Each structure stands twice: as C-alpha cells, then as structure tokens.
Amino acid sequence: MSKNLTKREEDYSKWYNELVVKADLAENSGVRGCMVIKPYGYAIWEKMQAELDKMFKETGHSNAYFPLFVPKSMFEAEEKNAEGFAKECAIVTHYRLKNDEDKPGRLMVDPNAKLEEELIVRPTSEAIIWSTYKNWIQSYRDLPLLINQWANVVRWEMRTRLFLRTAEFLWQEGHTAHATKNEALEETIQMMNVYADFAERFMAIPVIKGVKSENERFAGAEETYCIEALMQDGKALQAGTSHFLGQNFAKAFDVKFANQEGKQDYVWGTSWGVSTRLMGALVMTHSDDNGLVLPPNLAPIQVVIVPIFKTDEEFDAISEVANELVSQFRRANVSVKFDNRTTHKPGFKFAEWELKGVPIRIAVGPKDLENGTFEIARRDTLTKEVKAKEGIVNYITELLDIIQKELFEKALNYRNNHITEVNSFEEFKNVLENKTGFVSAHWDGTGETEEKIKEVTKATIRCIPLDRKFENGNCVFSGKESVGRVLFAKAY
Amino acid sequence: MSKNLTKREEDYSKWYNELVVKADLAENSGVRGCMVIKPYGYAIWEKMQAELDKMFKETGHSNAYFPLFVPKSMFEAEEKNAEGFAKECAIVTHYRLKNDEDKPGRLMVDPNAKLEEELIVRPTSEAIIWSTYKNWIQSYRDLPLLINQWANVVRWEMRTRLFLRTAEFLWQEGHTAHATKNEALEETIQMMNVYADFAERFMAIPVIKGVKSENERFAGAEETYCIEALMQDGKALQAGTSHFLGQNFAKAFDVKFANQEGKQDYVWGTSWGVSTRLMGALVMTHSDDNGLVLPPNLAPIQVVIVPIFKTDEEFDAISEVANELVSQFRRANVSVKFDNRTTHKPGFKFAEWELKGVPIRIAVGPKDLENGTFEIARRDTLTKEVKAKEGIVNYITELLDIIQKELFEKALNYRNNHITEVNSFEEFKNVLENKTGFVSAHWDGTGETEEKIKEVTKATIRCIPLDRKFENGNCVFSGKESVGRVLFAKAY
Incomplete structure (x- = not known):
C-alpha cells in the first residue's frame, strides 16, 4: 500500500483530492462533473443518513418521493427561485434515440421525439413539491405538513470538486407547510438545531448557528438559517441550511387553506437540506497527512x-x-x-x-x-x-x-482559535492573508459593502451568528454604523 | 371517510387505480408519467428497502452510487442494451435557461448552452457502472466485485400506471463482476432466490422461479432469471429479475483481469433488480373491495x-x-x-x-x-x-x-388453482378467456411461435420454471416437438 499522499502544508487542496480517491470514498466519473461514490464512502453516507433520518422522524417528519423532473412552466413559477437556478440546470428536451444512418452502430437524438415542454432536472424540489401541496392542503386540519425526501439533484456547476461541488449530488430536502408564520419560523429553527446537533454529536464538527445575509440567502426564501463549520485550512464550509420561505411558494403555486375561522389564507413554508457535501466537511475537519480520521x-x-x-x-x-x-x-x-x-x-x-x-x-x-x-x-x-x-x-x-469527544474538542479549539475580532479593514485583510479562519467584524448591513469586500478579499459573510452581542460599532469597510459583528471568511 | 371504491368485479383496473390514490400510496404528478409516492406508500417502500438491503448485505454486497447521466457514446457501447432502451429514454441536451425576451417573466432554453455530447438519463446503469469497473478491476484479487445501488431510473413509457409502469421509478440494481462463468451464474441464481425469499416471507406473495425466453430477456443479458407472481385478476406480474450478463459488458467496456496464472481474461457479470413496481404487486395480491390489505x-x-x-x-x-x-x-x-x-x-x-x-x-x-x-x-x-x-x-x-402466514397461504392457493395445463391451442385460448392465470403448455422453443401466440392471445411466456419436469410433448401452437412445459399468461 503506497500512500504518497501530498502533505496538507504543501497543498491542502491537492491533499484533499488525493485523499478522497485513495481512501476509496469517491472518484470522478466518465460524466462531466458527476462523481462515483465508492462503497467505503457510501457506507459513511449511509450512517449519516440513518442518524439524520431518525432525527427527522423523531421531530414528526415522514419521507415521501417527488418527481426528478420539473416542467419549465412549473420551474419558473416562483421567479426568484427560478432565476437563482436557471443558469445551471440540466434540461431534457427529447425522449428517444434512433439509429444514426450516417454512422452504423451509433445512435442520435430523434428529432421527431422533441418534448412539447422542456423538463428541468430538479436542482431543488420546491416547485414540484408546492405544486403537489396545492392539492393536499385545503384546511388547517391538513397542516402542518412535515415531509422529507432523500434524493439526487443536479446543478450544472462549471468547476467541480469531489463531494464539495458536483453536478449531481445526493441530499435530503425537507419541505413543510404551516398555518402560521410563527410555526414555520419555529420549524426552520428546529431543523437548524437538528443539523447542528447532528454535526456536533456524530460528525464531531463544531458549528456556528446563524442567518445568512441577503446576498447569500436561498433564492426564494425570506430568511436562510445555517450552520457554518471551519476546515483545517481556515476556510469555512456551509454544512446545512434551513430556509423560512414565508408565503412565497404558497403564493406562486396558489396554496391556500381555510383557517379555524373559515377564512382563506396562504400557507407558510420552510425547506431545509444537507447533502453529500458533508462528506467533504468530515474529511477536511479531522484527517491528517497519513489519511482519513473518522469519528x-x-x-x-x-x-x-x-x-x-x-x-x-x-x-x-x-x-x-x-x-x-x-x-x-x-x-x-x-x-x-x-x-x-x-x-x-x-x-x-x-x-x-x-x-x-x-x-x-x-x-x-x-x-x-x-x-x-x-x-x-x-x-x-x-x-x-x-x-x-x-x-x-x-x-x-x-x-x-x-476519541469521539476528543476529536470534537480538538476541532472546537482550532475553530475557536480561528475567530478573530478585527476593527479595521487592514486588520481584516491581514487575518485573511495570514491566520485565516473567521473574521468577526462590524458591517453596515448593505449588500454593496459585502460585494466590495468580496471583490477585494474573496471573503463573504458566512453568517450573522444567532448568539451575537448587540454592540455599537463602525463597518470595517464603509465606516457606517453597525449594531453587531458578523462572521466573514473565505469559504468552500 | 367516503370510500366509494369501485368493486374489483366491476373493473379491476379502476379498482386498483382508485385504491392506490385513496389509500394514500401514490398519485400522478404534474409531470407526464411520473408519480408522487405519498408518505404512507413511501413508508411501505422503506420497509421493503430495509429488509432487502439487509439481505443484500448478508450475501456480501455493498452499496455505492453512480451517476444519473450516461453520455451517449457510453450508452451505445453495448449494442443490444442500447437498442433495448434507446426508444424510451429521456435525453439532456442543454445546461442553462435564459430569460425569454419575447415573454417577460418566462424562461427559455439557452441555445448557446448546448452540450457537446448528449446525456441519457439512466434507464438502467450497466453502461456507466461497467465503464467504472474497468478502472477498478485489474486482477483476480479485485474479484468478485459485489455492489448494489438504490436509485431512480427513467424509461419514457407512453402508457403509464401508478407503481406498475411509470416514467421515473425507484429501484435497486445490483451489478457484480466475477472471475468465472460459474461464479457469476451462482450469483445470478442466488439473487433470484433472495428475491423469492423476500417476496414470500415479507410480501406474502408466492412466486414461481424461472428463466425468461429469448424474447423476454433483458437487453444485453445471456440469461434472465425471474420471479413471477399472479395477481387476483389472473394476470401475471414479473416481480424481480436477475441477469447473467456473460462477458457482454466486459467486452463492450474492455474490462479484463489477470487470473491466478497471470493470463488476461474478460470478467463475467450479473445484474439484478426490483423496483417500486413491487408496491403494485403488493396491492393487487392481497387487497379487497374495502381497501388495502397489508401483510x-x-x-x-x-x-x-x-x-x-x-x-x-x-x-x-x-x-x-x-x-x-x-x-x-x-x-x-x-x-x-x-x-x-x-x-x-x-x-x-x-x-x-x-x-x-x-x-x-x-x-x-x-x-x-x-x-x-x-x-x-x-x-x-x-x-x-x-x-x-x-x-x-x-x-x-x-x-x-x-395473519402473515394465512395471507401467504390464501395467495398460494389462488395461484396454484390458476395454473392450468393445456394440450391444445383451443384449451389455451379458453383458459385465458375464462379462468385466466398461468397456462402451462408445450412450446417449440422458437421466438416466432411465442410472437404469434402473443398476437392472438396477448399472452407471453412468463417463464420456463426452474422446477419443470422434462416431458416430451408437442407445441400447442406449431405442433413441433417440445421437452417440457412453460408458463404463459397475460401480464402487467
């Protein structure tokens, strides 16, 4: 067994790519951007699935299965969501191959088998699921609807990396519908907590709970809650998200219910997911120059x-x-x-x-x-x-x-040692160039500033931590007023 | 709760369609030919999955995951397999939508985002998996390779029915590679036995084990083993298949190994699968005019x-x-x-x-x-x-x-009472028109005769039972010599 594993110090990214393949977790396939998850890697994913599935069921959710394809007209119904995913989706246009008469033994797309309406391979399932919920929900008695799906999804990413960013990946996506805004918000936060609990107790990965800035929010959501982890190279990784959808999808798909007083109202929604990306987080949190370290x-x-x-x-x-x-x-x-x-x-x-x-x-x-x-x-x-x-x-x-406990503590120490409070943009840049990790800084709350900081430093706002202190200060970039610090980092 | 369920006597097919929806198992979706598996139906499928998965693991198999898409050139490599699935496959040709300038708020396929090579949504995964196995197998030490995948597949069926025939369905597909023909044959038969065991012990459905005639064989296989069940309306249902692939896919994808003597040889293959179609079999075997009956x-x-x-x-x-x-x-x-x-x-x-x-x-x-x-x-x-x-x-x-035992016995009695030996084509037709069920008849072994019988009666050869007696006779259709009976039936 010759390892020849690149050392993390030399080239962290190369170390990761080699380790994933050499430890038999996954490899690139003959299909652009799509990976093969090998038996050893899949066995870890199965353990993750089993634990998460148990946690979802304990919080009252049931599994179901919705179609892989979304007709274009359905896909575009929620405009922001459509816009967010339109630029990177796989589109089915035909349903038959025929013999290529010019090339014996070869096949070609049959031009006579063109679909009347194109089908999008789901990048996420809000559209198909809310179009179904319309028929499932009439009255408050049908609520809450608490459903999860284990599925594959496709996002046509141009630059892919095993587990971290692949054209096809496996995930679970919860989609719930509620009678009140508060109940939907509670569900959103509950599922973020489930993810945090899973990350810390099973993956031994400490996470920071927070909400995303508008720039980083899920397309179609009113608010995105997230858990953020820190990898050994000081880059952050979003390990799970839970979205409060407000009434956006209910309005787009006309999902109304009669409340206890008999009045019609739009339903409130949430969606939440974690994916095979977690495998990347697991590898990058604990492993070393000799190979994988598994909790x-x-x-x-x-x-x-x-x-x-x-x-x-x-x-x-x-x-x-x-x-x-x-x-x-x-x-x-x-x-x-x-x-x-x-x-x-x-x-x-x-x-x-x-x-x-x-x-x-x-x-x-x-x-x-x-x-x-x-x-x-x-x-x-x-x-x-x-x-x-x-x-x-x-x-x-x-x-x-x-071992489980010590792995978590080691990762927690590393993470805590890599959250640096800064009060000027010079300091900000210094930290990102040297120590790396999370930079805790005042921000003026605007997308413009966030965008400019990203242009200069490649760092984005990873989250506004839920437990942040209210503290008056000035934005490190614009100098404008701020009421608390947010966490910036370069991220996977 | 108003049931209004059509009675089986009146219209068995309508009874089935209504029951699947009313019992909350599944429903048609807004996507042509694709179903939504509802939480109650999915909970049954999860129980099936759990039991089958345990049986696969006990027989030495591991799960893995391979890409959803198959590039056209890879798809067409094994010619018979390609031919068998080319006429009913979903084809991805583009990877981006853009705003439709003529219709504000609407999207259109971006003509500048055409794929260089079309991708076929997998109808089955032999092609993508054997193209991967080529890199995993060098020596006899890498064999056997015993892998299973739980996945969705797409076959563009024109006439669909919930669970029984849908454009997208869920299934498991085992794909194994072996050093010798015998070992591959043993695996093929072992997995047919696993399926039979599962059907009888968990689904309470008695099955007949057999091999398919050439006409009904899986495209690309040398031999297809199957388990055949009988529904309450006297129609047969193929409940699982296990294929001996010979060296067909190894040759198509150039998968060779060095044997113990150091000589290069092609690998021997098998594949085997059961799908959400089993849900249809479960419903149609036990249920009654009041609704579902679950084992x-x-x-x-x-x-x-x-x-x-x-x-x-x-x-x-x-x-x-x-x-x-x-x-x-x-x-x-x-x-x-x-x-x-x-x-x-x-x-x-x-x-x-x-x-x-x-x-x-x-x-x-x-x-x-x-x-x-x-x-x-x-x-x-x-x-x-x-x-x-x-x-x-x-x-x-x-x-x-x-209850579990008695459901099986009831189904077994019904099945055994619906296997009728016939010795003339008149008798053959009579049985199919009146009593229905399996017709046990002599057959001359040719595809032509099978095809002609199908044209006249709509019945096909369900299988050549493994336990059939060798018995000289004459084909009910052609009068030519035969050495044993085979089972015909109309089928789902």
Missing part, C-alpha cells in the same frame, strides 16, 4: 484486528482469539473487522486502515498470545499501548467514546 | 387502537389504558398507532384504517374498561372478537404471525 460514530469499521504471524500455526492460534473478540465486539454493537487476508503483510494492512481512518487498530501477535495482551493503536493520536485482554471490550467501547 | 411484515402500522367514547371522562379513562397498551406494544416491537383524534368519529376511523390496510384494529369503549376487554378486528378476514386484556400483547404478536 467513531460514523466510522463504517470502528475497530480493525490485524494478526501478526509467521507460521500457519501462529495464524490459527491468533485467529481463534480474534474470532472470539469479534463476537464479543458484535454483541457490544461495535463494528469490527478481522483483517485475516493472507495475501498482505501487517505493514500494508496498518497503512491501509490508517489511510481509511479506522479509529482503533488492534494488533495480535504470538507474544500477545503468550502474555494475554493486545496492542491497541489510536488513529487520531497515532499512539499505541499494550492492554491485557481482560475487560478489553469495555475498554475499547469507552475509548471509542473518548 | 404485517410490511405494514407501517401493524395495530391501530381506536377509542369509543362520548364524554371527556370516558376519553381520558380510555386514553390511559390505550397509552399503556401502546408502551407494551412498542416494547414488543409492534408498530402501533393510538388514533386519539377528537375531530373524527369511530366509524370514520374504522373505514380509514380499513382502507389503509392496517392488519389489526383494537377498539376500546367504556364497556371494555368495565370488563377488562378489547375488541380485536382482523383486516384480512374482517372478523371481530372480544379478548381479555391479560396476555393481549402476546396474543396480538402471535396473531400478526398468523
């Missing part, structure tokens, strides 16, 4: 057992002990793999599982058999220790919890 | 508790008992719903849960409280009985097992 709560394999042997007899004796250990771990709900391949040497296996980020490695050799011990190695700290086999399963389950 | 193993709600009350005091007293029962069921892993809506009368609730096929209904009224009893109603038999509350949870869990 135990999302690792497809939490413990790997590697036998160290020279003879068949040794292999048999170690296998017996290892198989017994495997059974014990399974009973304790620890996902474990006994790497009993005889085609590869221990060194190769060590490097492979290190690259793939398995949190704990247990090595067993002839000496361990004699002494009744195991060699335990932690992936995150790269430390090793020898432990007696008595109580090993308890020890390991506790160690998994410790 | 307990797939019912999202296995037991519903309906309170019968006049006063608030009665409601409170019943709720206390019901909530305690709910806790007991949850501990016993029975999925239960206490329908405590005060906005609807018991009669409405009874009809609603009957329509939705909940296997067991428990009614609790003031008299039951006095007597320490419950009224238990079975959805499948529409029978009622009063039971003492002692031991009720055990009784219900056993009853769920009994």
Whole structure:
C-alpha cells in the first residue's frame, strides 16, 4: 500500500483530492462533473443518513418521493427561485434515440421525439413539491405538513470538486407547510438545531448557528438559517441550511387553506437540506497527512484486528482469539473487522486502515498470545499501548467514546482559535492573508459593502451568528454604523 | 371517510387505480408519467428497502452510487442494451435557461448552452457502472466485485400506471463482476432466490422461479432469471429479475483481469433488480373491495387502537389504558398507532384504517374498561372478537404471525388453482378467456411461435420454471416437438 499522499502544508487542496480517491470514498466519473461514490464512502453516507433520518422522524417528519423532473412552466413559477437556478440546470428536451444512418452502430437524438415542454432536472424540489401541496392542503386540519425526501439533484456547476461541488449530488430536502408564520419560523429553527446537533454529536464538527445575509440567502426564501463549520485550512464550509420561505411558494403555486375561522389564507413554508457535501466537511475537519480520521460514530469499521504471524500455526492460534473478540465486539454493537487476508503483510494492512481512518487498530501477535495482551493503536493520536485482554471490550467501547469527544474538542479549539475580532479593514485583510479562519467584524448591513469586500478579499459573510452581542460599532469597510459583528471568511 | 371504491368485479383496473390514490400510496404528478409516492406508500417502500438491503448485505454486497447521466457514446457501447432502451429514454441536451425576451417573466432554453455530447438519463446503469469497473478491476484479487445501488431510473413509457409502469421509478440494481462463468451464474441464481425469499416471507406473495425466453430477456443479458407472481385478476406480474450478463459488458467496456496464472481474461457479470413496481404487486395480491390489505411484515402500522367514547371522562379513562397498551406494544416491537383524534368519529376511523390496510384494529369503549376487554378486528378476514386484556400483547404478536402466514397461504392457493395445463391451442385460448392465470403448455422453443401466440392471445411466456419436469410433448401452437412445459399468461 503506497500512500504518497501530498502533505496538507504543501497543498491542502491537492491533499484533499488525493485523499478522497485513495481512501476509496469517491472518484470522478466518465460524466462531466458527476462523481462515483465508492462503497467505503457510501457506507459513511449511509450512517449519516440513518442518524439524520431518525432525527427527522423523531421531530414528526415522514419521507415521501417527488418527481426528478420539473416542467419549465412549473420551474419558473416562483421567479426568484427560478432565476437563482436557471443558469445551471440540466434540461431534457427529447425522449428517444434512433439509429444514426450516417454512422452504423451509433445512435442520435430523434428529432421527431422533441418534448412539447422542456423538463428541468430538479436542482431543488420546491416547485414540484408546492405544486403537489396545492392539492393536499385545503384546511388547517391538513397542516402542518412535515415531509422529507432523500434524493439526487443536479446543478450544472462549471468547476467541480469531489463531494464539495458536483453536478449531481445526493441530499435530503425537507419541505413543510404551516398555518402560521410563527410555526414555520419555529420549524426552520428546529431543523437548524437538528443539523447542528447532528454535526456536533456524530460528525464531531463544531458549528456556528446563524442567518445568512441577503446576498447569500436561498433564492426564494425570506430568511436562510445555517450552520457554518471551519476546515483545517481556515476556510469555512456551509454544512446545512434551513430556509423560512414565508408565503412565497404558497403564493406562486396558489396554496391556500381555510383557517379555524373559515377564512382563506396562504400557507407558510420552510425547506431545509444537507447533502453529500458533508462528506467533504468530515474529511477536511479531522484527517491528517497519513489519511482519513473518522469519528467513531460514523466510522463504517470502528475497530480493525490485524494478526501478526509467521507460521500457519501462529495464524490459527491468533485467529481463534480474534474470532472470539469479534463476537464479543458484535454483541457490544461495535463494528469490527478481522483483517485475516493472507495475501498482505501487517505493514500494508496498518497503512491501509490508517489511510481509511479506522479509529482503533488492534494488533495480535504470538507474544500477545503468550502474555494475554493486545496492542491497541489510536488513529487520531497515532499512539499505541499494550492492554491485557481482560475487560478489553469495555475498554475499547469507552475509548471509542473518548476519541469521539476528543476529536470534537480538538476541532472546537482550532475553530475557536480561528475567530478573530478585527476593527479595521487592514486588520481584516491581514487575518485573511495570514491566520485565516473567521473574521468577526462590524458591517453596515448593505449588500454593496459585502460585494466590495468580496471583490477585494474573496471573503463573504458566512453568517450573522444567532448568539451575537448587540454592540455599537463602525463597518470595517464603509465606516457606517453597525449594531453587531458578523462572521466573514473565505469559504468552500 | 367516503370510500366509494369501485368493486374489483366491476373493473379491476379502476379498482386498483382508485385504491392506490385513496389509500394514500401514490398519485400522478404534474409531470407526464411520473408519480408522487405519498408518505404512507413511501413508508411501505422503506420497509421493503430495509429488509432487502439487509439481505443484500448478508450475501456480501455493498452499496455505492453512480451517476444519473450516461453520455451517449457510453450508452451505445453495448449494442443490444442500447437498442433495448434507446426508444424510451429521456435525453439532456442543454445546461442553462435564459430569460425569454419575447415573454417577460418566462424562461427559455439557452441555445448557446448546448452540450457537446448528449446525456441519457439512466434507464438502467450497466453502461456507466461497467465503464467504472474497468478502472477498478485489474486482477483476480479485485474479484468478485459485489455492489448494489438504490436509485431512480427513467424509461419514457407512453402508457403509464401508478407503481406498475411509470416514467421515473425507484429501484435497486445490483451489478457484480466475477472471475468465472460459474461464479457469476451462482450469483445470478442466488439473487433470484433472495428475491423469492423476500417476496414470500415479507410480501406474502408466492412466486414461481424461472428463466425468461429469448424474447423476454433483458437487453444485453445471456440469461434472465425471474420471479413471477399472479395477481387476483389472473394476470401475471414479473416481480424481480436477475441477469447473467456473460462477458457482454466486459467486452463492450474492455474490462479484463489477470487470473491466478497471470493470463488476461474478460470478467463475467450479473445484474439484478426490483423496483417500486413491487408496491403494485403488493396491492393487487392481497387487497379487497374495502381497501388495502397489508401483510404485517410490511405494514407501517401493524395495530391501530381506536377509542369509543362520548364524554371527556370516558376519553381520558380510555386514553390511559390505550397509552399503556401502546408502551407494551412498542416494547414488543409492534408498530402501533393510538388514533386519539377528537375531530373524527369511530366509524370514520374504522373505514380509514380499513382502507389503509392496517392488519389489526383494537377498539376500546367504556364497556371494555368495565370488563377488562378489547375488541380485536382482523383486516384480512374482517372478523371481530372480544379478548381479555391479560396476555393481549402476546396474543396480538402471535396473531400478526398468523395473519402473515394465512395471507401467504390464501395467495398460494389462488395461484396454484390458476395454473392450468393445456394440450391444445383451443384449451389455451379458453383458459385465458375464462379462468385466466398461468397456462402451462408445450412450446417449440422458437421466438416466432411465442410472437404469434402473443398476437392472438396477448399472452407471453412468463417463464420456463426452474422446477419443470422434462416431458416430451408437442407445441400447442406449431405442433413441433417440445421437452417440457412453460408458463404463459397475460401480464402487467
């Protein structure tokens, strides 16, 4: 197993691209901008899905499935939303291929099979879903409608990167409808909190909760709540968004309900989503120059057992002990793999599982058999220790919890050390050029200023933190009045 | 709750269409040929997915995800497969909309955003997956490759019906690669057996295992194994297929491996799938004129508790008992719903849960409280009985097992009574016109005869059963020699 992984210091972006491929998470496909999610990467995504799905159901949501295609006339009904996605969407125009008479064995689009109306491959599903909700909602008794969908979506991005920005990606999108503005707002905030809770407890990624500035808001939303994470290179990553849609989509699709007094009113909406982009965040938060580091709560394999042997007899004796250990771990709900391949040497296996980020490695050799011990190695700290086999399963389950907690704390320390308050634009630029991370600065609240700052520094407002203090100050760029700081950063 | 469900006798097809909508399984969308799978229908599909996914993993498969789009040149590489799907595929030709200057507020396809190469929305993924496998397989050590994908696919069907035939549908598609022909054949048969096991144990649908005639074979396969079920109207439904691909796709995509002797050889392939079509089979196998009948193993709600009350005091007293029962069921892993809506009368609730096929209904009224009893109603038999509350949870869990078993037996009896051996074409036609079901007949083995029989009777060969006896006879149509019977039927 030759790793040859570029070091983060040398080229963080190259390190990331190589690691995603070498650790068998994903790779580019033969289709422009679309990725193949490989089994090991998909197994992590499945664990994310399972946890999120449970959290959505616990908060009263049900899953459903809506069409992949959106007819053009439906797509354009909510103007801002349409405008926001029109420039990067895949469009189906025909429904049949025929033999190309000029090129034997080749096919061509059949010009006689042109659709009367073009179909947009969904970049997001508000349009198709609200056009359906119109028939589902008549009275307040039909509300709230709390639905989630796991699906693929397509946004025709010109510059793509595995997980972070791909033409097709997988995600979930919640779409809810409510009788009152307050209830819709509460739902929006609840789902942002669900995302934050998931990010912190499972991904071990600390996040900042906030709202987006108008420039960064979802097209068609009244307000976009978000969770923002910080990667090891000091760039921010938007890890989840939850949109308060007001009555915009209800008006665009004429979704009204009779309230308790029998009066007709437009429904209030929300939508919220996280995507396979989270995989990129996971990689960039914890991993190192040796490869992936996975938090135990999302690792497809939490413990790997590697036998160290020279003879068949040794292999048999170690296998017996290892198989017994495997059974014990399974009973304790620890996902474990006994790497009993005889085609590869221990060194190769060590490097492979290190690259793939398995949190704990247990090595067993002839000496361990004699002494009744195991060699335990932690992936995150790269430390090793020898432990007696008595109580090993308890020890390991506790160690998994410790690793989970320490990964979060390490990321939290890094993040907290990379939020810098600045009071001048010079300082602002200095931080972005040197220390990087979040820059906490006063802003005059205008899109023009935000745009100009972006032109000069490439940094955008990541969010207006929900817990910010009200503090009078002056915008670092325009000098105009401000009532509190917002967080700027360069972002993925 | 007004049911107004057409009776099966009157118009089976209308009954089916109405039931799927009224029971909240699915509905047609604003997109031609595409359905919306509603939360209740999707909850059944999720249970199917969970069980199948477990079975796939237990047989060594991993999930992954491949792109939605297939470039035309890749699509056409395996000629038979391309030919089979070319006439009904959605084609992406452009990647951007722009403002329509003639119509303010409207969008149009931007003619300057034409793709260099058209993209086909996958109707099945052999092409994109085998083009990927080429890079994953070098040596026998990389084999077998056992991968499954849960995905949406699109086939541009002209006449669609909810679940049974839709332009977009959800499915899983397994795609495996092997070093030897035998191993690939074993995999093909193993997965057919997994499907049969799933259909019988979870869906309570008896199936016949067999192979398809050449006419009905998957485009690009050497052999298609299938499971065939029989609906209540005597029409057959193909419930799952497993294809032995030979080396066809390996040759089309140049997927070779070095065997143990170091020689290069083409890889052997299989693919296998089941889809949301199974939802149609589930509905049509068990349901009746009152609505859905769901087998307990797939019912999202296995037991519903309906309170019968006049006063608030009665409601409170019943709720206390019901909530305690709910806790007991949850501990016993029975999925239960206490329908405590005060906005609807018991009669409405009874009809609603009957329509939705909940296997067991428990009614609790003031008299039951006095007597320490419950009224238990079975959805499948529409029978009622009063039971003492002692031991009720055990009784219900056993009853769920009994219902599951009896639904299967009822369907099995019906199916077995609708396999008719015929020895002349007159008999053949008679059966199809009157009793319907499967017709077991000798066939000369030619596609021409099969085609002619189809023209006259609309029946096709559903399968050559794996367990058929070798028996000399004469083709019912051509009179030519035959060595065994095959099963014909009209089919969905």
